Amino acid sequence: MNDGLIDTLLVRDNKELQRIAQLNAVLGIGESSAIAVAESRGLIIAMDEGGRARREINNGPCRNRLITTPGILLSLIHNATITIIEADAIKLQLEGLRFRMTFGSFADLI
16 A cells, blocks of 8 residues: 555565464465564564464464454554544444454443
């Protein structure tokens, strides 16, 4: 994208490629690539996956650099970019797409 919010990253580093291959034995290529690049480059990783992907993140160098969809929305509320009402509307839209959050309202988290 040209707005500077999302970049396409090329993976050419052998360590990153090896880590991707290692993770890809048990995870999908998307999760494997995201974790390997975030670990190597010290980036924040945005992921809602549970199970093995979450364990790999929590047991590795990214354990303190994971943000989830609810975390992103909560951060936007704290920064006054969106309101609780707007975040709850997004939550409802996501639930319509079968993305469940375990709380009733973002007001419960504030």
